[in-house]
Amino acid sequence: MNELKFIAERLLTQINNASTLQELETIRVYSLGKQGEISLLMKTLGSLTPEERKERGAQLNAVRDQITASLEAKKEILEASQLQERLEKEKIDITLPTRPQALGTIHPISQAMFEMISIFKNMGFSVAEGPDIEDDFYNFTALNIPQEHPARQDHDTFYLPPLEAGKERRVLRTHTSPVQIRTMLNKKPPLRIIAPGRVYRSDYDATHTPTFHQIEGLYVAEGVHMGHLKACLQTFCEKMFNQPQLPLRFRPGYFPFTEPSAEIDIACYRKDGQLIVGPGEDWLEILGCGMIHPKVLENCGIDSTKYQGFAFGMGIERVAMLKYGIPDLRSFYEADLRWLRHYGFSPFEALMEGASE
Numbered sequence: 016m017n018e019l020k021f022i023a024e025r026l027l028t029q030i031n032n033a034s035t036l037q038e039l040e041t042i043r044v045y046s047l048g049k050q051g052e053i054s055l056l057m058k059t060l061g062s063l064t065p066e067e068r069k070e071r072g073a074q075l076n077a078v079r080d081q082i083t084a085s086l087e088a089k090k091e092i093l094e095a096s097q098l099q100e101r102l103e104k105e106k107i108d109i110t111l112p113t114r115p116q117a118l119g120t121i122h123p124i125s126q127a128m129f130e131m132i133s134i135f136k137n138m139g140f141s142v143a144e145g146p147d148i149e150d151d152f153y154n155f156t157a158l159n160i161p162q163e164h165p166a167r168q169d170h171d172t173f174y175l176p177p178l179e180a181g182k183e184r185r186v187l188r189t190h191t192s193p194v195q196i197r198t199m200l201n202k203k204p205p206l207r208i209i210a211p212g213r214v215y216r217s218d219y220d221a222t223h224t225p226t227f228h229q230i231e232g233l234y235v236a237e238g239v240h241m242g243h244l245k246a247c248l249q250t251f252c253e254k255m256f257n258q259p260q261l262p263l264r265f266r267p268g269y270f271p272f273t274e275p276s277a278e279i280d281i282a283c284y285r286k287d288g289q290l291i292v293g294p295g296e297d298w299l300e301i302l303g304c305g306m307i308h309p310k311v312l313e314n315c316g317i318d319s320t321k322y323q324g325f326a327f328g329m330g331i332e333r334v335a336m337l338k339y340g341i342p343d344l345r346s347f348y349e350a351d352l353r354w355l356r357h358y359g360f361s362p363f364e365a366l367m368e369g370a371s372e
């Protein structure tokens with residue numbers, strides 16, 4: 016027994032002193048492995064009398080269990096300290112200064128979008144999305160622009176072949192209005208959404224690019240009227256351009272999906288060749304809007320005798336140009352680093368802007 020106690024103590028001390036997992040594994044092999052010290056002692060049990068075997072067997076089992084438990088415990092300790100060591104080694108010093116030349120900027124279109132979303136969120140709108148590749152139905156037909164409607168011509172549509180022969184052709188969405196349809200078909204009123212996103216038209220000159228961005232708004236509930244529409248868009252324009260009481264002009268307009276429809280101009284003036292938003296002698300059109308046409312509500316299964324709604328849509332680039340003083344639309348898409356550094360926004364500022372609203 017004494018000799019066994021001695022072996023056990025020696026092994027336990029070795030386990031205790033092990034400083035690496037590898038060392039521990041070596042101890043495990045030479046104590047409990049097939050040819051290990053304890054395992055070999057176990058093998059000698061066969062040559063003992065049943066009486067002796069019972070006693071010796073119990074002692075050996077106890078030693079083996081003690082060593083197994085102690086190996087396990089030590090393993091856990093070593094693993095934890097190994098992890099700690101790795102974490103220490105891989106620590107990143109976030110107080111190091113950034114490299115200014117490597118810092119990216121937020122594109123003015125994203126910045127304008129963030130600002131718009133944050134203003135509308137404060138009025139209770141939430142963001143909805145739709146696909147860039149649309150069915151003709153969502154982009155046109157459901158919006159009360161049937162097949163032969165002249166309004167289709169205004170859209171300079173990029174057409175895509177149908178997914179399967181005989182099915183309807185698809186389009187790159189020409190506006191964000193199809194998101195209205197998707198929302199009204201999938202959710203029940205009251206609805207209050209905005210849908211910012213990319214749109215496509217086959218057009219290219221100083222004031223048109225084949226891809227640009229719009230933000231769509233939709234509000235459907237009981238008893239909605241033109242007054243709500245006016246208040247909502249007046250508030251938006253004042254906040255977006257940081258000008259309380261910014262004069263707006265509502266002009267009658269025409270869109271197949273709204274009745275009545277209006278276009279909104281904001282007051283502006285020219286100074287040193289630059290267009291500036293604010294009370295002055297000029298007006299600039301910035302958005303289209305109106306009361307949702309009853310046919311559009313009905314196309315989406317909404318009872319137009321119970322529910323009314325307003326909708327609006329505006330180009331994000333135009334607003335960004337006005338707000339940030341960017342003179343040329345095409346420059347948005349040229350990916351010119353000097354331009355991006357000049358007109359881009361600090362990512363930290365953009366975050367703060369969103370957080371403060």
Ligand code: DAH
Nearest residue numbers: 190192303304305326327328
């Ligand atoms: N979809 C229109 C366009 O691309 C913009 C628009 C006008 C959207 C009036 C609306 C609206 O929701 O009510 O020109």
